Amino acid sequence: MPRFYVTTPIFYLNGKPHIGHAYAVTVADVLARWHRLKGDDTFFLTGTDEHGEKVAKKAQENGLSPQEHVDQLSESFRKAWKKLNISNNDFIRTTELRHEKAVRHFVKLMHDNGDIYEGVYEGWYCTPDETFIPESQLIDGKCPECGREVKKLKEETYYFRLSRYQDRLLEYYSENPDFILPRKRTLEIVNRVKEGLKDLSMTRPSVKWGIPFTFNEKHTVYVWVDALINYLSALGWPDSEPKYWPADIHIVGKDIMWFHAVIWPAMLMSAGFKPPKSVLVTGHYIVEGRKMSKSLGNVTDPLELVDKYSVDALRYFLMREMPLGDDGDFSEQLLKARNNNELASDLGNLVYRVLTMTEKSGGKLEGRPELEKSLELKTFQEEMDRYDTYKALETVWRFIKASNKYINDTKPWELEGEALSNALYNSVEACRVISILISPFMPETAEKISKQLGIPLGRLEDCRFSKIGYLPKKGSPLFIRVD
């Protein structure tokens, strides 16, 4: 049985879940559900990234211990994903013992391979924020967060010999042209790696809230190094062989592409693992033309939208509004338009009118598959398999539209006898196939349609017109128009 392992980034616990998190996790969920539909042995991982100075500071602001703080916030992510109908197989937290164990062991492997050495890190430090700031991010030589003076500071650190992996990384990129997806992003990384890699400072003597560094317990492991290892620790490693490794796909935002496309593969090579098969870089949602930010007060809470519309309306919107890898604009108006036009009018109304006619006729549902010609199943599969979910939805919608047209053309309301039975047969079978195709995207709606048809939700191989051995019963509309 083919295996499929998909991950989301683990989310950093310095705030509540927002639309950006929801997007990443939905993309991963759709892929996971698609592979389960195909019958693959699928593992879908998400979780939370809980160490680091920022988390500790946030906790302090709220008058909590770091552990209390992360317990609360992590739970809010768990709940949110439940509400979004996310089907993850595991939820990893970097403060869990199983993770700490994995990090310690991973670091040891890197060390045994001669890739860790002691050194000094020198950089710009903002004392009030207790953090180093990359030179390029300074604003007029001041801290971009608080605007205060920064000073040059040296501290002891242990380095990872990232520079050693420059050639092997470049080789990996050229041998695996689909490692970074969409492909157009590859050049960005390749050019930067060609410019030369500096070794990575991978421990912090000043940060307490973290995993102690195996070879000097006064240091903690740099949060990124800590966080990336979650993809392995969740698989039960090092206690058991990580059977799903290498991951088929890491879903990441473009802001963390560097860590996943450069640092993580290098770490893996150092510890003796294969790099992941691909890294899917998604775009960012901007809200009403602006970046989402707290100061603008436009941080969108996905859960409110679920309440106002429906889980599936939101899931559909997220997947349909922006092609993978591009930025998309989020606004409630756009969500509303898609809900009303594509979900209520195209899909919801199709199922509703078909079942109304079927119920009225009360007769047989037998005929020849005519409408099946419009079903581009192969195209759909290819699109899903190359992670082009945006195109795949277009393909499904072409079939939905073809089905609506079929009904208009055959005019079942004017027919009777065999002709009526035939038209209804095709219409009902179309609805059944559609329920399967949309199930990775809109699991709840897929279930609703199946229930109205009176059968369990089908598998991928059931996407063919066949004899009807079920009795459809009209239910309530799938989607309600919102004004």
Add this chain to the structure above:
RNA sequence: AGCGAGGUAGGGUAGACUGGAGUGCCCGCCGGGCUCAUAACCCGGAGAUCGGUGGUUCAAAUCCACCUCUCGCUACCA
């Protein structure tokens, strides 16, 4: 500044690698049809000098050069 991506009807996009009538899709707009259906469904129409200039070619949205505008990244906060 360097590296990267992009500028296609009112808005959003596909097409570009492998040149061949501006060909397609979604929203909006205008007109028509239908009445099974959630003011839903179906058909037709208007609307684009394909960012600009120059070049290659029988032929350029597509290839090349230059220009211009927009956006992203430039690694140790995540």
